[in-house]
Amino acid sequence: MNARIIAALVRRHTILYSRNAPRVVELFFWPTMDLLVWGFVTTYLLKVRTGAPPAITFLLGAMIFWDILYRAQQGVTISYLEEVWSRNLLNIFVAPVKLSEFIAATYVVGMIKVLVIVSVLTGMAFCFYSFNLLSLGLALIPLFANLLLLGWSMGLMTTALLLRWGQAAEALAWAIPFAIQPISAVFYPVSILPPWIQPLALLLPSTHVFEGMRQVLKGEGLSTEHLCWAFGLNIFYALLAAWLFQTMFQEARKKGRLTRMLS
């Protein structure tokens, strides 16, 4: 992989965002609205139920964590769609750019978006609701890394599906992460889920991250078990995503989809 090529592919997106106000507003709008809603819900719950455990603040942490996953997936998928929308995809694929470099660039764009949004959300949560995400301490790093990894893999899988079904499937780009939200135990512990779903939930790295986050906020410390499961599963999903993308790309070359997508 060539860093110069990846940097050039990334710059195309950073220039775009630096100039495009609607895109930037869009980037911040939903997470900010989410944060406000969950923030007030938390405030309300703490007020009406004086006996409510301070654990309620989990909700804000969960919301911000969810956004790491969601924005990473979006960052990857939208970077690809951006090339389709501007009919630039062929220019890139006839340049000496390896698929791995193209994907790496979308991952970097995803990571930049996540870092920017999460910093803003963390700041707002602290200012408005006195919730300090940084109180997670060093555990924040592996938890963050695992969510980012899963977001990347989901973004790549979504891109593979877009390669297969074209623009007709664009709605998928926005919907796919929500397909795993209910069983990822984002806003509640896994134990709340029906027993038969629990093993399924534990096959998602995200579930282990959210369980781990609650452990840490409760002061129990992050268990190595959750951490190992999260990393292990993430490696599996990363390979699965790479395989799926590679397969769909080869198929797109066979069926002439790379070019049809443009007309």
Next chain:
Amino acid sequence: MGEIVVQISNLKKEFDGTVAVAGISFAVERGETVGILGPNGAGKTSTIQMLLGLLSPTSGTVSIFGQDLDSKRVQILKRCNFSSAYINLPYNLKVWENLLIFAELYQVKEPRKKAAELLEMFEIAHLKDKITGQLSSGEATRVNLCKALLNDPELLLLDEPTASLDPDIADKVRKLLRQIQREKRITLINTSHNMKDVQEVCDRILFLYKGKILAEGTPDEILHRFEETSLEEVFIRIARSGDLLSQEAK
């Protein structure tokens, strides 16, 4: 005989039953300009895309610079470039930004110098800071051609390069392309259903009809063979009675 740059053997492409390219073979020498001519649906775009590895052949092989395209694609693409009326550079970026980004993708030694030189050559230096999406189609085509020449390609593939241009700009672009091609001895393969493109720019023509090469030769040879006075008439004859002609060819 000169050095062979492109060698295609029995290249075939089928899309679920439709035969787009029906097993064609040809070779292109260094510095040659070849026009692939033919009516809509003849298989011109499919052929060009197989030369770029954007489309994988159903059967047959493509070798470029003596290397197999399938296994050496990235190395080969470093020395090639492509432009088409149907693709664009990112519309929200400035012309200059786009050219610099593509110069990086092609790992051009002095990106700024090269981009400036090309803009000058196409007489569009004044468009440097314009947003690409706001260019007229004539301007956009010339910017696309600048992108296509950034890496001093040895092999340049153009799919209907003048399709969206008015006759005046099309004429200018053709002359310029011809001049650059000669100066740099670029091997050029260019598809078109525009006779002028082919007559003015190409040394050799491949007439494609329903995925087959119906006729091949210099413009003069083709005129002679069909006993016509203009390629346009040859084209119309092939488009209207190609099936008959392909029978005769056998």
